[in-house]
Amino acid sequence: MALARTDQMQLDRFQEYLEEVAAKEIGYPVAFDFDYSALEPFLSFSLNNAGDPFMPMTYLLNSHEFEREVVSFYAQLARAPKDQWWGYVTNGSTESNLYGLFLGRELLPDGIAYFSQDSHYSVGKNLHFLNMRHIMIRSRPNGEMDYDDLRETLKIRRDAPPIIFANIGTTMKEARDDIGQIRDILDELAIENRYIHCDAALSGGYAAFLDPVPAWDFEDGADSIAISGHKFLGSPIPCGIVLARRGHVERIGRSVAYIGSVDTTISGSRNGFTPLVLWYAIRSLGIEGMKQRLASSLATAAYAEEQLNNVGIAAWRNPQALTVVFPVPPAEVREKWQLASAGGYSHLICMPHVSRQQVDELVNDIRQAGGTRQ
Numbered sequence: 496m497a498l499a500r501t502d503q504m505q506l507d508r509f510q511e512y513l514e515e516v517a518a519k520e521i522g523y524p525v526a527f528d529f530d531y532s533a534l535e536p537f538l539s540f541s542l543n544n545a546g547d548p549f550m551p552m553t554y555l556l557n558s559h560e561f562e563r564e565v566v567s568f569y570a571q572l573a574r575a576p577k578d579q580w581w582g583y584v585t586n587g588s589t590e591s592n593l594y595g596l597f598l599g600r601e602l603l604p605d606g607i608a609y610f611s612q613d614s615h616y617s618v619g620k621n622l623h624f625l626n627m628r629h630i631m632i633r634s635r636p637n638g639e640m641d642y643d644d645l646r647e648t649l650k651i652r653r654d655a656p657p658i659i660f661a662n663i664g665t666t667m668k669e670a671r672d673d674i675g676q677i678r679d680i681l682d683e684l685a686i687e688n689r690y691i692h693c694d695a696a697l698s699g700g701y702a703a704f705l706d707p708v709p710a711w712d713f714e715d716g717a718d719s720i721a722i723s724g725h726k727f728l729g730s731p732i733p734c735g736i737v738l739a740r741r742g743h744v745e746r747i748g749r750s751v752a753y754i755g756s757v758d759t760t761i762s763g764s765r766n767g768f769t770p771l772v773l774w775y776a777i778r779s780l781g782i783e784g785m786k787q788r789l790a791s792s793l794a795t796a797a798y799a800e801e802q803l804n805n806v807g808i809a810a811w812r813n814p815q816a817l818t819v820v821f822p823v824p825p826a827e828v829r830e831k832w833q834l835a836s837a838g839g840y841s842h843l844i845c846m847p848h849v850s851r852q853q854v855d856e857l858v859n860d861i862r863q864a865g866g867t868r869q
């Protein structure tokens with residue numbers, strides 16, 4: 496499979512371009528500090544993880560063994576009930592969230608989904624796919640769900656069981672909805688038929704290592720949880736994990752003769768390479784390595800908040816967040832550093848690859864461009 500010289504040049508130019516723009520990427524929740532070159536031999540196989548990773552499969556070029564280890568690792572971090580959980584490696588949290596909402600809808604067909612204003616943009620799309628009734632709940636200024644608005648809204652819809660879509664780290668402000676408080680509200684209103692899905696795309700990668708640990712996991716009351724693999728852990732290919740209580744999943748699986756497995760997943764053919772990537776990251780970093788990466792990222796975030804404040808920029812962040820929020824800086828700064836902006840705010844996300852040097856350069860750029868609009 497050789498390339499013509501001009502085609503090779505096109506690839507070379509693309510690689511140079513990537514190296515250049517990667518050095519200025521501090522605005523999205525994706526980690527770059529990885530090296531998976533040891534996995535290169537596995538690119539020579541047509542791996543396919545179709546079907547349930549916990550069931551045997553007729554097609555033997557699958558990495559189900561590694562996929563099971565990956566989901567088991569996260570099930571433990573998320574305090575899933577022993578042997579009473581299930582999960583798989585997805586294409587990312589959009590699919591993981593779709594799966595969680597799908598389970599919620601299958602269990603509570605007359606249910607209404609509740610999600611906050613600060614939820615990820617894909618939630619509206621997922622609810623549309625599933626044709627689910629839904630209500631948007633107000634957010635507090637820090638991006639967290641407004642629990643009073645949730646309580647008042649649930650009160651007037653007591654005839655329909657709620658499917659709560661909680662954010663464990665919102666997209667713009669990394670706010671974490673407290674599912675302990677949400678559960679208390681449901682208890683207080685004597686709502687027994689309910690489902691809680693946690694969108695922990697970013698924070699699920701490290702929530703278990705925070706001190707104090709936020710209320711986000713199965714013991715706190717989650718029925719399903721979404722975590723992205725390419726965010727905190729880091730992966731050259733987008734991927735994610737979905738975890739759910741086993742009893743819920745058993746109600747929807749169907750056996751399919753063609754693959755000799757059970758069709759419990761959303762996609763048919765599934766990525767067999769990304770489970771190897773996640774497995775490699777988990778094994779090479781270990782819990783200690785992950786804790787260290789988190790500590791250093793949190794320290795960079797604290798540093799960035801302070802440096803921005805020092806030059807008069809009203810930067811802030813939620814408790815124990817990697818995301819530093821500040822008023823939108825001028826366009827040339829946003830473009831150079833690939834800063835996402837919404838609702839008058841931009842953010843810098845101090846993922847493990849973000850350095851203090853980059854923070855200093857950003858602060859300097861904002862100052863030279865005349866500060867932020869306040």
Ligand SMILES: *Cc1c(COP(=O)(O)O)cnc(C)c1O
Pocket residue numbers: 524586587588589590615617662664665666694696697723724733734735
């Ligand atoms: C990134 C993100 C998503 C979407 O996840 P993908 O892995 O990009 O599909 C959903 N919710 C939140 C809060 C996110 O940060």
